[in-house]
Amino acid sequence: SFYMVFGFWAVLVGTSFSSLIRWSLYTPGAKFLDPVTYNAVVTSHALVMIFFFVMPVMIGGFGNWLIPLMLQVADMQFPRLNAFSFWVLPGSLYLMLMSNLVESGVGAGWTIYPPLSTYSYHGVCMDLAILSLHLAGISSIFSSINFMVTISNMRSVGGHLLALFPWSIKVTSFLLLTTLPVLAGGLTMLLTDRHFNTSFFDPVGGGDPVLFQHLF
Numbered sequence: 001s002f003y004m005v006f007g008f009w010a011v012l013v014g015t016s017f018s019s020l021i022r023w024s025l026y027t028p029g030a031k032f033l034d035p036v037t038y039n040a041v042v043t044s045h046a047l048v049m050i051f052f053f054v055m056p057v058m059i060g061g062f063g064n065w066l067i068p069l070m071l072q073v074a075d076m077q078f079p080r081l082n083a084f085s086f087w088v089l090p091g092s093l094y095l096m097l098m099s100n101l102v103e104s105g106v107g108a109g110w111t112i113y114p115p116l117s118t119y120s121y122h123g124v125c126m127d128l129a130i131l132s133l134h135l136a137g138i139s140s141i142f143s144s145i146n147f148m149v150t151i152s153n154m155r156s157v158g159g160h161l162l163a164l165f166p167w168s169i170k171v172t173s174f175l176l177l178t179t180l181p182v183l184a185g186g187l188t189m190l191l192t193d194r195h196f197n198t199s200f201f202d203p204v205g206g207g208d209p210v211l212f213q214h215l216f
Contacts, residue, residue: 040105186215
């Protein structure tokens with residue numbers, strides 16, 4: 001499966017970032033990475049591992065492999081939507097990696113909480129990371145719809161006889177479908193704060209940085 005191959009390469013990238021972190025912490029006071037680069041590496045390691053390894057492999061990879069087998073069907077309900085969900089991911093990973101090469105990288109932590117993610121601290125690199133997360137979210141939303149419809153419409157037995165793995169994928173897909181649009185909304189609000197003079201997370205304009213934590 002493309003998801004598995006993509007996840008394999010993504011985990012190599014994420015593990016490389018992890019190795020840089022560990023080399024930096026190997027001895028007290030080590031200066032292998034300067035503080036700004038260290039923060040950027042920590043951020044990229046977490047985002048790459050979560051959005052480009054764990055989610056594509058555990059849900060996309062194993063789901064596309066095992067769900068049709070367990071439901072005794074030839075393919076997912078929407079094969080082309082499935083392909084779209086995958087092919088969005090390489091571009092998303094590319095944008096995430098490019099964010100490290102622009103300016104000093106995104107050193108806002110994997111949670112990208114304001115005010116560290118506002119324009120005062122990060123410029124174009126943060127915008128690339130936000131766009132990357134938007135694309136990864138779009139991929140997961142469409143993939144979740146595909147899994148839910150496939151498991152609901154194409155099963156050969158009643159729900160009470162369905163194996164545990166399809167149920168776990170269906171429940172996880174439902175959770176992703178309800179939570180990822182909220183994350184996308186929070187990221188969009190952060191984007192408008194940065195470029196369109198809104199104040200969702202800026203206390204000076206009456207906003208609240210903790211609001212992003214709740215949305216996240």
